[in-house]
Amino acid sequence: MDKDNDLTIRQPVAAKPKIPPPSIFAKPFARSTDPGVVQLLTEDEQAALIAISRVVEFRRHTVIYPEGGRSRFVYNVISGVAETYCLLPDGERRVSSFLFPSDLLGLSENGEYVATAQALTPLTAYKMPFEDLARLVRRDPDLDVVFLCKLCHELRQAERHTVTAIHNDARARVAGFILWLWRSEVTALTDDTTVTLPMLRHDIADYLGLSTEAISRALHQLETGGLIQRRGPRALQLLNIQELRRAAREI
Amino acid sequence: MDKDNDLTIRQPVAAKPKIPPPSIFAKPFARSTDPGVVQLLTEDEQAALIAISRVVEFRRHTVIYPEGGRSRFVYNVISGVAETYCLLPDGERRVSSFLFPSDLLGLSENGEYVATAQALTPLTAYKMPFEDLARLVRRDPDLDVVFLCKLCHELRQAERHTVTAIHNDARARVAGFILWLWRSEVTALTDDTTVTLPMLRHDIADYLGLSTEAISRALHQLETGGLIQRRGPRALQLLNIQELRRAAREI
DNA sequence: GTCATAAATTGATTCAGGTCAGTTTTCTTC
DNA sequence: GAAGAAAACTGACCTGAATCAATTTATGAC
Numbered sequence: 005m006d007k008d009n010d011l012t013i014r015q016p017v018a019a020k021p022k023i024p025p026p027s028i029f030a031k032p033f034a035r036s037t038d039p040g041v042v043q044l045l046t047e048d049e050q051a052a053l054i055a056i057s058r059v060v061e062f063r064r065h066t067v068i069y070p071e072g073g074r075s076r077f078v079y080n081v082i083s084g085v086a087e088t089y090c091l092l093p094d095g096e097r098r099v100s101s102f103l104f105p106s107d108l109l110g111l112s113e114n115g116e117y118v119a120t121a122q123a124l125t126p127l128t129a130y131k132m133p134f135e136d137l138a139r140l141v142r143r144d145p146d147l148d149v150v151f152l153c154k155l156c157h158e159l160r161q162a163e164r165h166t167v168t169a170i171h172n173d174a175r176a177r178v179a180g181f182i183l184w185l186w187r188s189e190v191t192a193l194t195d196d197t198t199v200t201l202p203m204l205r206h207d208i209a210d211y212l213g214l215s216t217e218a219i220s221r222a223l224h225q226l227e228t229g230g231l232i233q234r235r236g237p238r239a240l241q242l243l244n245i246q247e248l249r250r251a252a253r254e255i
Numbered sequence: 256m257d258k259d260n261d262l263t264i265r266q267p268v269a270a271k272p273k274i275p276p277p278s279i280f281a282k283p284f285a286r287s288t289d290p291g292v293v294q295l296l297t298e299d300e301q302a303a304l305i306a307i308s309r310v311v312e313f314r315r316h317t318v319i320y321p322e323g324g325r326s327r328f329v330y331n332v333i334s335g336v337a338e339t340y341c342l343l344p345d346g347e348r349r350v351s352s353f354l355f356p357s358d359l360l361g362l363s364e365n366g367e368y369v370a371t372a373q374a375l376t377p378l379t380a381y382k383m384p385f386e387d388l389a390r391l392v393r394r395d396p397d398l399d400v401v402f403l404c405k406l407c408h409e410l411r412q413a414e415r416h417t418v419t420a421i422h423n424d425a426r427a428r429v430a431g432f433i434l435w436l437w438r439s440e441v442t443a444l445t446d447d448t449t450v451t452l453p454m455l456r457h458d459i460a461d462y463l464g465l466s467t468e469a470i471s472r473a474l475h476q477l478e479t480g481g482l483i484q485r486r487g488p489r490a491l492q493l494l495n496i497q498e499l500r501r502a503a504r505e506i
Numbered sequence: 507g508t509c510a511t512a513a514a515t516t517g518a519t520t521c522a523g524g525t526c527a528g529t530t531t532t533c534t535t536c
Numbered sequence: 537g538a539a540g541a542a543a544a545c546t547g548a549c550c551t552g553a554a555t556c557a558a559t560t561t562a563t564g565a566c
Binding site for chain 1: 341344349352362363369392394396399402403406407409410411413416417418420421422461463464
C-alpha cells in the first residue's frame with residue numbers, strides 16, 4: 005500500500021487549479037542525459053495545451069489504448085508508470101517501453117497505435133485529441149520544435165537502449181536498468197536511494213531480452229557484491245551508485 | 256569494382272539539372288514498412304529545399320561528420336551507404352545505424368552530433384545548413400509534419416531493431432538483417448535477389464550484438480539450409496525469401 | 507487473520523554463442 | 537601478376553544464460 009502511494013497521486017482530480025502543471029511541455033528534457041538542455045514553453049503556449057487537454061485517470065493494469073486501434077489521442081503522463089507492448093502471433097508479449105511522468109504516449113506513424121499501452125500503477129495523464137494538437141502545432145512553430153526535439157530525444161534513448169542491451173551481459177543490463185529507473189522516478193527529486201520496481205520481473209526480463217530467472221540472479225549478484233539491497237520484490241536500496249554505474253558500463 | 260558501381264553513381268556532379276530528384280523529401284516513406292503511406296511534397300516545397308541544399312560527395316571510408324562535433328548540417332543521402340558509430344572509452348566501436356538513399360543524417364538533440372558518420376561506399380548527399388532548414392520548416396508547417404513523421408518512423412524502426420535483436424538468435428538476426436538490406440538497397444527497385452553487403456562483418460556483428468564468427472556461422476547455416484548463396488564476402492543471392500522471412504521470425 | 511494463487515527465487519542441466527587459434531580467401535599495393 | 541596485409545571463415549573449447557523443476561515468498565480474496 006505504501007508502494008502505491010509512493011508512485012502516484014491518489015487524490016481525485018476535482019478542481020482544475022489543483023492539478024500539477026503540464027509536465028512534459030513545461031520541461032520536455034527533464035529526463036535528458038544532458039542536464040543543460042531544458043526548453044520551456046511560454047505561459048500562453050502552456051495554456052493553449054491545457055485548453056485542449058483533459059486530465060484522465062487509469063487504475064492499475066488498465067489498458068490506456070490498444071495496439072492497432074485508431075490513434076485519436078496523445079497522452080502526457082502526469083504521475084504513475086505505464087508500459088507499452090505488442091502481442092505476437094504466438095501469444096508472446098513483447099515489452100517495448102516504460103513511460104514515466106513527463107513522457108509522451110500514443111504518437112503514431114500512420115494513425116494507428118503500434119503497441120498497447122497499459123498502466124502499471126494508478127496513473128494520471130493529460131489526454132489530447134490528436135487533431136486539436138496537430139492544429140495547435142500547425143499554428144505555433146515553436147511548439148513544433150519542442151515536439152521534434154522530444155522525438156529526437158526518444159530516438160536517441162531507443163538507440164542507447166539497443167546498444168546497451170545488446171552488448172552487455174545480464175548483470176550489466178540489470179544494473180543499467182536500475183539506474184535508469186532511479187533517474188526516471190519522481191523520487192529522484194529528493195536524493196534518496198530507493199528504487200521502486202512497478203513492473204513484473206517478466207516485464208523487465210522481456211524489456212532487457214533476458215529470462216525472469218536471469219533477472220533474479222543478476223539482482224542476487226548485485227546484492228552479494230554490496231551494490232544494492234533488496235527490500236521485498238518491488239523495492240531496492242542503492243548502496244553504491246559509483247559501482248553500479250561501473251557495473252552498467254556507464255563509466 | 257563492379258560492386259562499387261552497383262551501389263553508387265560515380266559520375267561527377269557538374270551540372271545541377273543532371274542530379275537525381277531530392278529523395279527523402281520526394282518520398283519520405285519510401286522505406287516504410289507500411290507501403291500505403293507515401294507523402295509527397297509540392298514542387299514549391301521541393302524547390303525551396305533544393306535552394307538551401309548543396310550536393311556533396313564522399314569517398315569510401317571518409318568521415319562525413321565526427322562525434323561530438325557542432326551539428327551545423329543535416330544530410331540527406333542520395334546514393335551510397337553510410338554508417339554511424341560511437342567510440343567507447345576503451346577504444347571499442349559501437350555501430351548504431353546504417354543509412355541508405357533517402358535517409359536523413361545529422362539531426363541532433365542538442366546541437367552536437369551524437370555519433371560519427373562515415374561513408375561505406377562512394378556517397379552523394381544533399382547537405383543543408385541546419386539553420387536554413389529550421390527557418391524553412393518554421394515558415395512551412397507542412398514541411399514540419401514531414402520531418403515529424405520521418406523521425407517518428409525512425410523511432411519505430413529503432414524500437415523494432417531493439418526488439419528483434421534482443422529476442423532472436425544469431426541465425427534469425429542475420430536473416431532479418433539480410434532482408435532489411437535487401438529492402439533498403441536501390442537494387443530493390445528491380446526485382447533481382449542479389450544483396451550487397453557494403454559493410455564489414457565486424458560492423459554487422461557489432462550492429463547485431465554478435466561476434467564476427469557468429470555472423471559467418473549464421474551465413475553458413477542459411478546457405479546450408481538453401482535460403483541463400485554466398486557470392487564472395489560482399490554479395491549474397493537470396494534463394495528462398497519466404498523461408499528467410501520465417502527464419503527472421505517475421506512470420 | 508487464513509487460504510489460494512501468482513510471482514519470485516534458487517538449483518541443476520543444457521546449449522548457443524563467445525573466445526581463442528589456425529587456415530583460407532580476398533583485397534591492396536607494388 | 538606476386539607478395540603482404542586484412543578480412544573472412546572454420547574448428548575446439550568454455551562461459552553465461554535459457555530451460556526445466558522445485559521451493560519460497562508475496563499478493564489478493566474471503
